[in-house]
Amino acid sequence: MKGNALDYRSLRTKNRQDVRQAIRSGSYRGHTAGLADGYLQANLIILPKIYALDFMRFCQRNPKPCPLVGVSDDGDPYLRTCGQDIDIRHDLPSYNIYRNGALSEQLHAIEALWSEELVTFALGCSFTFEHAMERQGIPVRNIRNNTTVPMYRSSLPTVQAGPFRGPVVVSMRPVAQNQVHKAAAISAHYPLAHGSPMHWGNPQTIGIGDIDKPDWGERSPIGRDEVPVFWACGVTPQAAVQAAKIPFCISHTPGCMLITDIPETAEVPVLMPEPVEGVRP
Amino acid sequence: MKGNALDYRSLRTKNRQDVRQAIRSGSYRGHTAGLADGYLQANLIILPKIYALDFMRFCQRNPKPCPLVGVSDDGDPYLRTCGQDIDIRHDLPSYNIYRNGALSEQLHAIEALWSEELVTFALGCSFTFEHAMERQGIPVRNIRNNTTVPMYRSSLPTVQAGPFRGPVVVSMRPVAQNQVHKAAAISAHYPLAHGSPMHWGNPQTIGIGDIDKPDWGERSPIGRDEVPVFWACGVTPQAAVQAAKIPFCISHTPGCMLITDIPETAEVPVLMPEPVEGVRP
Numbered sequence: 001m002k003g004n005a006l007d008y009r010s011l012r013t014k015n016r017q018d019v020r021q022a023i024r025s026g027s028y029r030g031h032t033a034g035l036a037d038g039y040l041q042a043n044l045i046i047l048p049k050i051y052a053l054d055f056m057r058f059c060q061r062n063p064k065p066c067p068l069v070g071v072s073d074d075g076d077p078y079l080r081t082c083g084q085d086i087d088i089r090h091d092l093p094s095y096n097i098y099r100n101g102a103l104s105e106q107l108h109a110i111e112a113l114w115s116e117e118l119v120t121f122a123l124g125c126s127f128t129f130e131h132a133m134e135r136q137g138i139p140v141r142n143i144r145n146n147t148t149v150p151m152y153r154s155s156l157p158t159v160q161a162g163p164f165r166g167p168v169v170v171s172m173r174p175v176a177q178n179q180v181h182k183a184a185a186i187s188a189h190y191p192l193a194h195g196s197p198m199h200w201g202n203p204q205t206i207g208i209g210d211i212d213k214p215d216w217g218e219r220s221p222i223g224r225d226e227v228p229v230f231w232a233c234g235v236t237p238q239a240a241v242q243a244a245k246i247p248f249c250i251s252h253t254p255g256c257m258l259i260t261d262i263p264e265t266a267e268v269p270v271l272m273p274e275p276v277e278g279v280r281p
Numbered sequence: 282m283k284g285n286a287l288d289y290r291s292l293r294t295k296n297r298q299d300v301r302q303a304i305r306s307g308s309y310r311g312h313t314a315g316l317a318d319g320y321l322q323a324n325l326i327i328l329p330k331i332y333a334l335d336f337m338r339f340c341q342r343n344p345k346p347c348p349l350v351g352v353s354d355d356g357d358p359y360l361r362t363c364g365q366d367i368d369i370r371h372d373l374p375s376y377n378i379y380r381n382g383a384l385s386e387q388l389h390a391i392e393a394l395w396s397e398e399l400v401t402f403a404l405g406c407s408f409t410f411e412h413a414m415e416r417q418g419i420p421v422r423n424i425r426n427n428t429t430v431p432m433y434r435s436s437l438p439t440v441q442a443g444p445f446r447g448p449v450v451v452s453m454r455p456v457a458q459n460q461v462h463k464a465a466a467i468s469a470h471y472p473l474a475h476g477s478p479m480h481w482g483n484p485q486t487i488g489i490g491d492i493d494k495p496d497w498g499e500r501s502p503i504g505r506d507e508v509p510v511f512w513a514c515g516v517t518p519q520a521a522v523q524a525a526k527i528p529f530c531i532s533h534t535p536g537c538m539l540i541t542d543i544p545e546t547a548e549v550p551v552l553m554p555e556p557v558e559g560v561r562p
Contacts, residue, residue: 053334057352061362063549071338268344
C-alpha cells in the first residue's frame with residue numbers, strides 16, 4: 001500500500017469520492033483539512049451501545065461543542081444519513097483507540113475491532129466556518145500557517161449526561177480587532193460547525209492561563225491588533241469520554257476527519273432532496 | 282379549579298412564568314398559540330426508556346419534522362435544559378395518552394402516570410416561524426382565521442430508526458405567489474422550528490389528494506393568487522409512535538404546547554450564557 005501513497009497536494013484537486021477512495025484503500029493517511037472542499041467534515045466517536053443514549057443526550061445538551069450530524073444503528077458500520085457509501089471502519093485516515101480513558105493505540109482501519117455492540121456518532125467540525133471566514137475575507141491563521149489550531153480546556157462547563165461531563169474544550173483563532181464581530185456573525189451561520197464563538201478577549205476569563213501553551217495543537221501567535229477568539233471544539237466529547245473512563249471507545253485522530261456527502265451549506269445534516277417546487281394545479 | 286379558569290385573552294398579556302403557572306395550577310387548559318411571545322414552544326413525546334435511543338435516532342435522522350430541543354434523564358420529570366423549573370407532569374395544558382398505538386385518553390396532568398421508566402423529548406414547533414413571517418409582512422392564514430393549521434400525511438418518507446418510521450406529516454399555509462420565496466427564506470432561518478418548506482405548489486406531488494380534507498386541523502382556503510406551501514410538521518413523530526404501536530406513550534394534545542425559557546431567536550436550543558466579551562489583556 002505504501003507504494004501507492006498519495007500526497008496531500010495531489011488530493012486537493014480530487015473530488016470527495018476519490019479522496020474517500022484514497023483513504024479507504026490506505027493510499028492516504030494524513031489530515032483532511034482543505035480536502036473535498038464544500039462538504040461537511042465530521043469528528044467521530046464510536047462507543048458501546050450501553051453508553052449511546054447518554055452520549056447522545058450529552059451531544060443534545062451541548063450543541064456548540066457537539067453538533068450531531070449522524071448516528072448509526074447498533075452495530076451498523078455504515079453511516080447512511082451522512083453519505084452514499086460511508087463505511088466507518090475504513091473511511092478515516094487515522095483512528096484513536098481509547099481503553100479505560102487512556103489512548104492505547106492509533107490505527108488506519110478498525111475492522112478488527114468492529115462489533116455488533118458499537119454505535120457511531122459523527123459531529124460537525126470547524127473546517128466549515130473556517131472556509132466561510134476565508135471566503136469572506138477573514139484570514140484563518142492555522143490555515144495560512146499550515147498548523148493545527150490551538151485547543152484548550154476552558155473553565156466553561158458542559159451540561160452533564162450520565163457519565164459524560166467536563167470542561168468545554170475551545171479552539172482559538174486570532175482575529176483582527178475590527179473583524180471580530182464579522183467573524184462571530186459568519187460562524188453563527190453554521191450551528192453544525194460549532195456556531196458563534198464562546199468567548200473573545202482575555203483568555204483568563206474562561207480559565208486559560210497561558211495562551212502560548214495549548215492543551216492540543218500548536219500555538220498561534222496573536223498580533224498587536226488582534227484578539228484571540230474562542231470557539232467550542234469537537235475535542236470536547238473526546239475529553240468527556242476519556243474522563244468517563246469507559247472501557248472502550250474509538251475516535252478520529254485529531255485533524256483526520258470523516259468526509260461526508262452533506263454540503264457545508266446544508267440547512268440540516270441529512271442527505272435529502274431539495275424542496276420540490278411544483279406547479280399550482 | 283374551574284372557578285379560577287383564565288381565558289385565553291387575559292393570558293396573552295402575561296409573561297411566560299405567569300402563563301406556565303396558570304397552566305401548572307390547572308387554571309388554563311387551552312391552546313398556547315400566541316402566548317409567551319418570543320419563547321420557543323415545543324411538541325412533547327414521553328416514552329419508556331427502552332425506546333428512547335431509537336426515538337432519538339429517529340429525530341436526528343429527520344430533523345425537519347423532529348427538531349430536538351430537549352431530552353430528559355431517565356425518569357426525570359424536569360426538562361432542565363429547556364427552562365428553570367419545567368415540570369413536564371403539569372406544565373402543558375393537555376396531554377394525549379396512547380396505548381398500543383391508539384389514543385386512550387386526554388389528561389390535564391400526568392403525575393399519576395409518571396414512572397422512573399420514562400424519558401421526555403421536546404421538539405420545536407411551527408409557532409416560531411409563523412411569528413417571524415407575521416413580523417416580516419407575510420400574513421399567516423391560520424393565525425388570522427384563528428383556526429388550527431391543516432395537516433396532512435404526505436408521500437414523503439421519514440428515515441427509519443428502530444420501530445419508528447412512516448410518512449412525513451406536513452402543515453399547509455397558503456402564501457401569496459409573490460411571497461413564496463420570502464416565506465421559504467424566513468422559515469429557513471429557524472431549523473429548530475422545521476426550517477424551510479418541504480414543498481410548495483401541487484399537493485398531489487407529495488401525495489395529498491384533497492387539500493380541503495386535512496388529516497388533522499381545519500381546512501385553510503387557498504385564494505386565486507396564492508400557493509399552498511407545505512412545511513414538515515411536529516405531528517410526524519406522533520404518527521410514527523402510533524404506527525410503531527409501542528405499549529405506552531404520552532404526547533401533548535395538538536395546539537397545547539410546552540412553553541420553554543429558550544428565546545425563539547436562540548442559535549442552539551439550550552439555556553446558555555451569551556458569549557463573554559472580555560477585554561484583551
